Amino acid sequence: MPRRPTLLVIYAWRGQWPMRRWEHRRIFAWKAHFPGRVVFFNIAFPFKARWLTALDPDMVVFDATALAARYTPTGWDALGEVAAALPAHARRVAAPLDEFLSLGRLRAFLGEARIDLLLTALEPALWEAFYPAAGRGYAIRRFLTAYVDDDLVRTARRVSPDLAARPIAVSYRAWSAPAWLGEMGLLKREVGLRAADWARRRGHVADVAVDGERRLVGDDWIRLLGASRAVAGVEGGSSLLDPAGVLALDETSPLTQDWKPPPSTVRLDGSLEVRALSPRHLEAAATRTFQVLVEGDYSGVLEAGVHYQPVRRDLSDMDQALDLSRDPAYAQAMVDRAYEHVVSSGRFTWRAVVGDVVRQVLA
Amino acid sequence: MNGFPLRLFLRLREWGGWALVMVEANWMRAPAPVRVVLRGVARMSPIRRWLRGE
Numbered sequence: 001m002p003r004r005p006t007l008l009v010i011y012a013w014r015g016q017w018p019m020r021r022w023e024h025r026r027i028f029a030w031k032a033h034f035p036g037r038v039v040f041f042n043i044a045f046p047f048k049a050r051w052l053t054a055l056d057p058d059m060v061v062f063d064a065t066a067l068a069a070r071y072t073p074t075g076w077d078a079l080g081e082v083a084a085a086l087p088a089h090a091r092r093v094a095a096p097l098d099e100f101l102s103l104g105r106l107r108a109f110l111g112e113a114r115i116d117l118l119l120t121a122l123e124p125a126l127w128e129a130f131y132p133a134a135g136r137g138y139a140i141r142r143f144l145t146a147y148v149d150d151d152l153v154r155t156a157r158r159v160s161p162d163l164a165a166r167p168i169a170v171s172y173r174a175w176s177a178p179a180w181l182g183e184m185g186l187l188k189r190e191v192g193l194r195a196a197d198w199a200r201r202r203g204h205v206a207d208v209a210v211d212g213e214r215r216l217v218g219d220d221w222i223r224l225l226g227a228s229r230a231v232a233g234v235e236g237g238s239s240l241l242d243p244a245g246v247l248a249l250d251e252t253s254p255l256t257q258d259w260k261p262p263p264s265t266v267r268l269d270g271s272l273e274v275r276a277l278s279p280r281h282l283e284a285a286a287t288r289t290f291q292v293l294v295e296g297d298y299s300g301v302l303e304a305g306v307h308y309q310p311v312r313r314d315l316s317d318m319d320q321a322l323d324l325s326r327d328p329a330y331a332q333a334m335v336d337r338a339y340e341h342v343v344s345s346g347r348f349t350w351r352a353v354v355g356d357v358v359r360q361v362l363a
Numbered sequence: 364m365n366g367f368p369l370r371l372f373l374r375l376r377e378w379g380g381w382a383l384v385m386v387e388a389n390w391m392r393a394p395a396p397v398r399v400v401l402r403g404v405a406r407m408s409p410i411r412r413w414l415r416g417e
Contacts, residue, residue, distance in 0.1 A: 014383075014384055014387065015384070015387050015388060015391060016384075016388055017385045017387075017388035017389070037370070040373075040377055041373065042377065042380045045376070045383070051364075051369065051372075051373065054364060054365040054369055055365070055369060055370070055373070056365070
């Protein structure tokens with residue numbers, strides 16, 4: 001009988017519970033769809049590296065939470081220990097997020113850990129700038145920040161597909177974005193405030209919170225989407241690049257008027273801005289919620305005017321876009337198209353992407 | 364240790380880790396007076412003896 005392959009998933013999690021559902025799925029979706037044994041390993045707790053050597057995995061995935069350990073000296077050392085303990089034949093995959101933070105250390109880790117495949121949320125036009133081909137020993141594959149899982153589809157099926165029956169006109173949540181996200185961070189806040197203002201002026205019900213208050217986790221967020229006709233949004237990402245890692249631990253509030261980016265950071269303009277589809281965009285498609293989003297590429301998944309209603313970056317046409325959410329035929333057609341594309345097509349599921357990655361790595 | 368015993372140990376480590384994650388998260392959310400009481404309880408000698416199995 002052929003031996004079942006073993007996958008080792010390295011992650012780091014401590015101090016916060018519950019997790020957001022997309023964070024949980026990024027780590028644990030491998031178990032549902034890997035064709036073999038899966039072992040999870042949390043490096044946020046003390047460990048002995050020899051356990052990993054003895055485990056003898058065939059494939060190792062470094063989740064974004066483990067790679068975020070690069071921000072601190074202790075975490076960096078832990079990552080190094082793990083990488084050094086892995087058997088030589090183990091195929092290594094890295095799936096970072098927030099690649100604009102501590103980019104220097106991330107690149108160093110990819111080389112030192114002899115990563116075979118980098119799964120990046122960056123658009124291909126930025127790959128050479130972030131990961132120069134010269135001296136790059138790993139393949140790169142585009143990887144979304146989140147994918148659709150069976151649980152999401154089941155939960156989303158419980159909400160009403162009929163937009164007109166939903167009690168909330170527009171909803172939105174944003175955390176208190178730190179100053180180091182730059183203009184992208186400010187936009188995250190502003191788009192929610194404009195949506196709330198539209199609802200107030202039109203006499204509609206809104207459920208908007210932009211400074212991290214009324215945080216929703218797990219299925220509560222899905223339920224809010226399911227009760228909302230429309231949701232506002234913008235791509236995830238940053239307008240600042242931090243190769244030296246000075247921003248990762250900076251908790252400066254975006255409201256600090258005199259905050260200046262440190263000299264080692266790089267301001268990204270226009271096509272160099274780091275932007276990507278966020279998990280909430282897939283979740284809103286699954287719940288058939290009309291998305292009013294700042295125009296963008298959305299990782300090539302969502303198309304403006306087809307799957308979401310675009311607004312200009314200055315938000316000057318926000319009112320008109322949100323008014324369209326009250327046109328039953330127009331809005332229903334758009335959310336049905338988005339659902340068909342994101343969910344029914346099967347292209348953006350964890351099942352599909354895990355299968356693809358495993359075939360690429362273990363071939 | 365390798366094979367099944369190692370995988371079992373790592374699975375138990377995971378479960379213990381998640382239990383600790385939940386406890387720590389709730390600890391951090393507890394109001395300051397509650398945290399003071401809990402810290403005091405943890406120092407009580409009967410608790411320490413219990414933990415030592417005496």
